[in-house]
Amino acid sequence: MTATRVPVRLRVNGENYEVMTFPYKTLLEVLREDLGLTGTKHGCELGECSTCGVLVDGKPFLSCLALPLDLQERAITTIEGMAEAGRPHPLQVAFAELGAAQCGYCTPAMLLTARALLDRDPSPTREAIRQALSGVLCRCTGYVKIFEAVELAALRMRDGAG
Numbered sequence: 001m002t003a004t005r006v007p008v009r010l011r012v013n014g015e016n017y018e019v020m021t022f023p024y025k026t027l028l029e030v031l032r033e034d035l036g037l038t039g040t041k042h043g044c045e046l047g048e049c050s051t052c053g054v055l056v057d058g059k060p061f062l063s064c065l066a067l068p069l070d071l072q073e074r075a076i077t078t079i080e081g082m083a084e085a086g087r088p089h090p091l092q093v094a095f096a097e098l099g100a101a102q103c104g105y106c107t108p109a110m111l112l113t114a115r116a117l118l119d120r121d122p123s124p125t126r127e128a129i130r131q132a133l134s135g136v137l138c139r140c141t142g143y144v145k146i147f148e149a150v151e152l153a154a155l156r157m158r159d160g161a162g
């Protein structure tokens with residue numbers, strides 16, 4: 001039997017999209033292949049690495065485990081939507097300054113997960129940062145630079161210098 005494409009409406013980074021796609025494709029696949037938003041990365045596709053992480057209604061969400069048809073009323077944020085008004089988010093600046101991104105494969109999900117943390121807790125402890133980011137696997141940095149970058153961004157955002 002041949003699969004049929006269906007219309008899917010998605011709101012991504014504040015933009016409305018309507019795509020014709022296969023109903024079995026995951027959000028990860030539709031973001032990358034149908035919308036061209038390749039900042040979201042393929043990893044295990046088993047829900048174990050969080051490399052595919054995006055935000056849905058402001059909360060971390062694994063795009064490899066979700067079907068877009070179930071997310072038509074939700075606000076999806078990918079790394080392409082993290083900069084605002086043409087300016088990088090303070091987390092992006094801090095990650096670049098402190099070398100918290102090395103190969104960069106985990107970085108989109110790491111940044112978005114950290115943003116969700118700072119949106120709900122502007123002054124997280126090191127332990128809270130560690131907990132929030134614990135599901136996002138990074139093979140390069142050893143995490144310390146990532147934690148320091150989140151702390152630096154939080155400080156600048158509290159000071160209004162972000």
Ligand code: FES
Binds near residue numbers: 041049062065
């Ligand atoms: S790709 Fe590993 S959790 Fe989604």
Ligand code: FES
Binds near residue numbers: 103138139140
């Ligand atoms: S920077 Fe390479 S996996 Fe995290």
